[in-house]
Amino acid sequence: MNTIDYFKLQAKNLHRDFKTKTPVFDAVIKDYLYAYKSKYFDIEMIVSDFNIDEENFSLMNAQHIIAKIANFDSWAALLKASSLELAKLLYDYQDRIDLIGWQFYIADAQAMNETKLDAEIQIDIFKQVVVEENIFDTVIESYLLKHYD
Structure with missing residues (x-):
């Protein structure tokens, strides 16, 4: 889909x-x-x-x-929107990280690496740190009743 x-x-x-x-x-x-x-x-x-x-x-x-x-x-x-993959990930995992938290995380990563991270790299990072490792030890109120994959 x-x-x-x-x-x-x-x-x-x-x-x-x-x-x-x-x-x-x-x-x-x-x-x-x-x-x-x-x-x-x-x-x-x-x-x-x-x-x-x-x-x-x-x-x-x-x-x-x-x-x-x-x-x-x-x-x-x-x-x-030209690319919706990151938007879909943020939507699906809204119980783990919100948009502002993600923007701060990416801003820090860009500052540490002294480079702008394109959408593809951000998607890969999101999949690793949010989806696979879930490094953000928070529970955020979500509009979704259950997580959809």
């Missing part, structure tokens, strides 16, 4: 998860809230972090959220 198709699938999965909503009465606020039986995403965290309108959530909204999670300003920007 190419990377664009992968992100399209993530948007469809997010939209599917939103469709699992059921109204639940909250006695404290004396109103209905939604509960989700999601399979792929922590919907409550996404609703909170992205200020989602739970009444009007479309596939287009899901695409926009996936683009944001993948560190793009919009779905159109994601589609126009």
